[in-house]
Amino acid sequence: MKEAYSLEQLKSLMRVTEKESVTCPGLEMGLPKGAITEISGAGKTEFVIQFLASHRHLRVAWIEESLSVFPFGFLQRDIDLEKVLFIEAGASLVWSALQVLKAQVFPVLVLYAEDIDLRNLRRIQVLSERSGAVVIWLTPKVQSHWPTHLRLQTNKTPQGVEAHILKQRF
Amino acid sequence: MKIIAVLLKNESCDDVLPRLAEACLRLSPQVAVGDRCLFIEIGKSLRIYSDQTLLLRLQSLLRRFSVTGQIGIGDDIPTARARAFFQNQRLPIEALQIYATPFRVSDSLSKPILNLKRLGLQFLDEFSSLPMASLASRFGKDGVYARHYLDHVREIAWPYFQPKEQISESETLNEGAIIREFEPLLFLLKKNVDRALLRLFSQGKQALEVRVRIHLDKYSTVQEPLREWNFEFAFPQGSVIGVLPILRERIERDLQRKPFESPVEKIEFEILNGVVSQGRQKDFFNKKEEESESFNAVVSRLTEKLGFDHVFLAQPIESYFPDQSWRKTLDAHSFAKEVEKPPLLPRPLRLLKKPQKLVRIDSYFVLRERKWRITEIKDVERLSGAWWMSEVEREYFRAEVAGGEELWIFQDSVTKDFYLHGIFD
Numbered sequence: 274m275k276e277a278y279s280l281e282q283l284k285s286l287m288r289v290t291e292k293e294s295v296t297c298p299g300l301e302m303g304l305p306k307g308a309i310t311e312i313s314g315a316g317k318t319e320f321v322i323q324f325l326a327s328h329r330h331l332r333v334a335w336i337e338e339s340l341s342v343f344p345f346g347f348l349q350r351d352i353d354l355e356k357v358l359f360i361e362a363g364a365s366l367v368w369s370a371l372q373v374l375k376a377q378v379f380p381v382l383v384l385y386a387e388d389i390d391l392r393n394l395r396r397i398q399v400l401s402e403r404s405g406a407v408v409i410w411l412t413p414k415v416q417s418h419w420p421t422h423l424r425l426q427t428n429k430t431p432q433g434v435e436a437h438i439l440k441q442r443f
Numbered sequence: 444m445k446i447i448a449v450l451l452k453n454e455s456c457d458d459v460l461p462r463l464a465e466a467c468l469r470l471s472p473q474v475a476v477g478d479r480c481l482f483i484e485i486g487k488s489l490r491i492y493s494d495q496t497l498l499l500r501l502q503s504l505l506r507r508f509s510v511t512g513q514i515g516i517g518d519d520i521p522t523a524r525a526r527a528f529f530q531n532q533r534l535p536i537e538a539l540q541i542y543a544t545p546f547r548v549s550d551s552l553s554k555p556i557l558n559l560k561r562l563g564l565q566f567l568d569e570f571s572s573l574p575m576a577s578l579a580s581r582f583g584k585d586g587v588y589a590r591h592y593l594d595h596v597r598e599i600a601w602p603y604f605q606p607k608e609q610i611s612e613s614e615t616l617n618e619g620a621i622i623r624e625f626e627p628l629l630f631l632l633k634k635n636v637d638r639a640l641l642r643l644f645s646q647g648k649q650a651l652e653v654r655v656r657i658h659l660d661k662y663s664t665v666q667e668p669l670r671e672w673n674f675e676f677a678f679p680q681g682s683v684i685g686v687l688p689i690l691r692e693r694i695e696r697d698l699q700r701k702p703f704e705s706p707v708e709k710i711e712f713e714i715l716n717g718v719v720s721q722g723r724q725k726d727f728f729n730k731k732e733e734e735s736e737s738f739n740a741v742v743s744r745l746t747e748k749l750g751f752d753h754v755f756l757a758q759p760i761e762s763y764f765p766d767q768s769w770r771k772t773l774d775a776h777s778f779a780k781e782v783e784k785p786p787l788l789p790r791p792l793r794l795l796k797k798p799q800k801l802v803r804i805d806s807y808f809v810l811r812e813r814k815w816r817i818t819e820i821k822d823v824e825r826l827s828g829a830w831w832m833s834e835v836e837r838e839y840f841r842a843e844v845a846g847g848e849e850l851w852i853f854q855d856s857v858t859k860d861f862y863l864h865g866i867f868d
Contacts, residue, residue: 315846315847315848315849315868316847316867316868317868318792318793318868319792319867319868322792332738339796341793341794341795341796342792342793342794343765343790343791343792343793343794343865344757344759344769345759345765345768345769345790346789346790346791346792346793346794346865347757347792348759348769349787349789349790350792354756354757354758354759354769354778355756355775355778357756357757358742358754358755358756359754359755359756359757360745360749360753360754361749361752361753361754362749362753363749363753365748365749368748369745369749372741372744372745373741373745375741376737376738376740376741377737378734378737378738378741428847429847429848429849
């Protein structure tokens with residue numbers, strides 16, 4: 274009879290496939306590469322900006338249905354604006370995200386959308402895996418779609434923005 | 444001098460030959476076209492390419508132009524052509540005709556060649572042993588020219604080759620082929636795009652504006668027998684991988700709305716505007732060039748669908764007013780290397796396109812259904828506009844609200860109304 278694995282052994286086996294991550298201020302484990310990270314809550318954009326400021330050399334695609342970000346605010350927070358491509362995608366948000374991921378020239382993709390349906394989210398997840406990009410999905414409310422690898426909720430404190438992990442996939 | 448001659452096998456190659464010659468300009472600037480034959484002087488190119496690489500590139504070009512041919516290399520034009528024709532290093536006496544008229548097909552020496560064979564001369568090098576003085580009376584001027592070229596006494600002048608100004612590639616469908624969908628046409632379009640871009644590349648250019656035309660069978664019921672699409676790219680494109688998805692995206696979208704009314708007769712791809720691009724060698728140790736090409740391709744694809752106004756880099760501009768503090772661009776080179784950050788209070792990360800009027804009720808601000816209770820006000824600053832434009836004076840402040848949100852609100856100094864202008868998200 275085969276020896277049964279202990280839970281620890283199973284966990285260690287699962288860790289073999291653990292995603293590579295990129296360091297992120299305020300989040301010890303960093304943001305996973307080739308996976309979707311969902312961020313909601315007050316200060317979510319600030320949190321992403323802190324992450325981008327700590328990786329100024331990375332090329333970023335910032336996609337929103339109707340663009341509301343203020344690039345001058347990015348500049349004040351030490352973002353290299355030459356590296357950020359802003360895309361106001363309207364109804365073609367998912368299409369734009371897929372094009373960006375297919376091109377494999379953007380190590381970071383930031384999406385701002387209230388909701389993305391499961392099928393499209395799964396397509397984004399598959400392409401993010403292939404391109405190895407950090408995909409950050411900013412959303413006003415916490416979502417519960419399974420393709421998300423890491424789910425964070427941010428809130429503002431006098432010390433700055435704090436992020437709490439709501440879900441993390443191995 | 445070292446010459447490559449490419450002798451095309453296809454009978455109807457007159458149309459392909461100049462286009463192929465144009466594409467060959469990438470290998471050498473000295474190219475000539477003769478009857479069914481193309482000559483390339485590669486003596487100086489051998490510093491860049493080896494014989495073997497040149498031959499491989501040529502074979503690839505022939506495949507891409509859908510033609511087959513025989514290749515010969517020689518120290519002069521007739522030798523190269525003769526080797527291409529006979530595929531042999533030691534040339535037979537029949538090659539004399541090629542030496543007499545290297546650029547055109549002729550049979551002016553067919554009788555003398557037959558006589559020479561009867562006399563036992565089998566190979567061309569044996570022709571050199573005949574006395575020069577007797578050649579004019581025996582073989583006429585062609586025989587004398589052939590001997591001069593064979594002995595390298597006379598230089599052959601290269602005919603002038605000028606590529607066509609307009610680059611256009613087209614494919615006419617067989618009469619039996621009935622194609623009404625775009626998918627099978629895509630294969631033909633891909634070939635045409637590839638050829639056109641090759642020709643453009645040989646001129647040191649990349650495509651900035653292109654046109655696709657699809658001619659339909661002109662039935663009496665067909666209202667629009669010619670469908671046409673013009674494309675303007677955000678960045679110059681030099682590869683099929685970059686161009687084809689852009690063409691496909693728009694044409695497919697249009698055809699979903701309005702399908703072809705009759706079978707396709709002809710497909711045409713034309714380059715309307717090309718721009719000079721820097722000659723780029725592939726850097727094996729750095730992927731920067733490849734990345735830049737992919738970036739240009741994806742931006743072109745996005746701008747094609749979303750419009751130039753919706754895909755951009757944000758370039759900062761010196762202005763205290765938030766609405767005028769940046770502009771849209773796609774030219775990263777226009778950015779100042781060191782941007783001096785103006786000494787301003789922190790700006791929000793989200794700005795409303797148009798400030799929204801708030802209603803103040805005690806310590807609450809109300810915007811339609813939303814209501815915020817202000818807990819703290821900080822970072823107050825006054826911004827006033829230029830008097831020569833429109834006199835604006837606003838008092839901005841950062842309002843912390845219950846629940847952790849922070850709003851960027853201003854009060855108009857004239858009307859005393861409050862407006863929500865941004866969110867510290």
